[in-house]
Amino acid sequence: MKSLKENFQKAHIVIIGSGIIGKFNALELSELGFQVTIIDPTQLQNSSNAALGLLMGNMYQKKRGRSWDLRKQSIELWPQWITFLQKFNCALNIEKPLIQLTTNEEKFKKLEKFIYESNDLDLKILERDSIFIKNINKAFQTKNIKGMISLQDGRINAFSLLKTLDKYLKYKKVNLLEEEIIKIRKSKNQWLSTTKNNRDIKSDIVILCNSLKAVNLLNNISDEIKLKPVLGQAMEIEINDAEVDLLSLPKQFNINGKNIIPKSKNKLIIGSSDEYSSKPEENTFEKLTNFLDKKPNWLMKGKISKKWYGIRSRPDGEPSPIMRKIEDGLLICTGFYKNGILLAPACSKWVANEIKIYLN
Ligand SMILES: Cc1cc2nc3c(=O)[nH]c(=O)nc-3n(C[C@H](O)[C@H](O)[C@H](O)COP(=O)(O)OP(=O)(O)OC[C@H]3O[C@@H](n4cnc5c(N)ncnc54)[C@H](O)[C@@H]3O)c2cc1C
The missing domain is CATH 3.30.9.10 (D-Amino Acid Oxidase, subunit A, domain 2)
Incomplete structure (x- = not known):
């Protein structure tokens, strides 16, 4: 851990899954200066590409509890991210009302x-x-x-948002591997993510953003998450x-x-x-x-x-979404069955905070 603390931003973070949640985490962490690798075999066939992009924030009728807190945080973060992402796609916008x-x-x-x-x-x-x-x-x-x-609520074109994030990630030289991860394990303070082609990818931190399939990767680690x-x-x-x-x-x-x-x-x-x-x-x-x-x-x-x-x-058996530390250096962001586009900024903020806590 000592070397990680000393080289805070040299930490290598692997994100498994490149839907909106994986890509937004990559954006936030790249902006913080981390070295990020995203791994996904089929980027275009996920639920993020199917989304209609409605951002139902302020009109949510329960103005308390965790779900509202996440919405509220995302509502505040979206305008800042839109201004930032417009450098990569000036047409990106939230169409209101x-x-x-x-x-x-x-x-x-x-x-x-x-x-x-x-x-x-x-x-x-x-x-x-x-x-x-x-x-x-x-x-x-x-x-x-x-x-x-x-x-103040509206819609973002989800497809265009994902394309803009791709442009940003390319500009930032974020490593994108078209591979499927079949296993993760810890070895000597590092995480090893094994691809279907039997390649081990080493990292200090792994973030599971692979929706339903996250459970398969937790097989030998934790059985408490059901989706x-x-x-x-x-x-x-x-x-x-x-x-x-x-x-x-x-x-x-x-x-x-x-x-x-x-x-x-x-x-x-x-x-x-x-x-x-x-x-x-x-x-x-x-x-x-x-x-x-x-x-x-x-x-x-x-x-x-x-x-x-x-x-x-x-x-299954707990509220959506699941954003949790499983072990040191292993985070999971899954269960976004609704509102994943809306909540992506709040999720990435949570991830960044968890990583700062872990590395400090
Ligand atoms: C028709 C429809 C309309 C919607 N409309 C809205 C809306 O208006 N507003 C809104 O906020 N939300 C909407 N949603 C919900 C939103 O799409 C989801 O909440 C969001 O896309 C979830 O994103 P995700 O990144 O968690 O999952 P996904 O986008 O499903 O991404 C998961 C990724 O993980 C990858 N993966 C899986 N296993 C592995 C592995 N072993 N190794 C590597 N990669 C792996 C997959 O290939 C996939 O790309 C809608 C959804 C649908 C289907």
């Missing part, structure tokens, strides 16, 4: 109470005669949609109705739990579902369009032009 809608009277009353009690001027009930509500009700051929607007797969699906729908202009709708909104992102006059994205399985079923369209009692005609006749899914990990 975010609108949450419901057709359920009881849920709407809860929203009203939440806004009244939160005393946050950036959260407002959308009046029945507001242009947003008028356009939404018109497009969805109903009169029952009501909701709130959060001026279950949660599949999330999303689709792009193309409509053919000259009377409906999807661009008259807000840029991102949620109706009865489904996220909707209009892409053009006749295309929108709808997601995401929570299915306790690892294989998508065939009835994606039905699953993702069942958010209203009666679907508008244009939606009923819509055709799927793209569909995709991601498999996330949900902690």
